[in-house]
């Protein structure tokens with residue numbers, strides 16, 4: 001991830017946080033949040049499936065567009081649960097340096113295929 005992408009993600013997260021409690025008629029984000037956490041999760045799921053479909057087709061531009069939808073809807077779903085990008089970054093930092101293979105072995109999960 002480039003520094004520019006990080007900044008865009010931070011700005012988007014801040015915009016989404018600012019939409020909490022805003023007038024639903026003034027903003028798509030506010031409208032989605034007003035419909036509740038379950039609706040936000042449903043929309044995230046729909047966008048994830050659209051990204052999966054594009055990933056199987058090989059059109060990188062369309063996949064990038066769908067991936068942007070996924071990130072936006074992920075942040076909205078997290079905001080619906082009062083989770084911030086910082087919360088997720090803290091979890092990612094906690095995992096840094098721990099191989100997925102080692103983590104899996106520590107849980108006694110034997111499979112070696114992803």
Ligand SMILES: N=c1c2ncn([C@@H]3O[C@H](COP(=O)(O)OP(=O)(O)OP(=O)(O)O)[C@@H](O)[C@H]3O)c2ncn1[C@@H]1O[C@H](COP(=O)(O)O)[C@@H](O)[C@H]1O
Nearest residue numbers: 012015016019026027028029030031043046068069072073
């Ligand atoms: N990044 C996004 C973003 N990505 C997707 N979307 C919206 O998410 C909606 C998805 O709805 P739908 O699933 O119905 O649309 P669809 O995926 O095209 O599906 P179909 O219509 O094909 O069924 C669309 O209206 C998109 O415009 C977004 N809406 C807002 N943002 C960001 O959030 C900011 C604040 O937006 P508002 O809250 O609307 O002010 C914006 O400035 C943007 O930076």
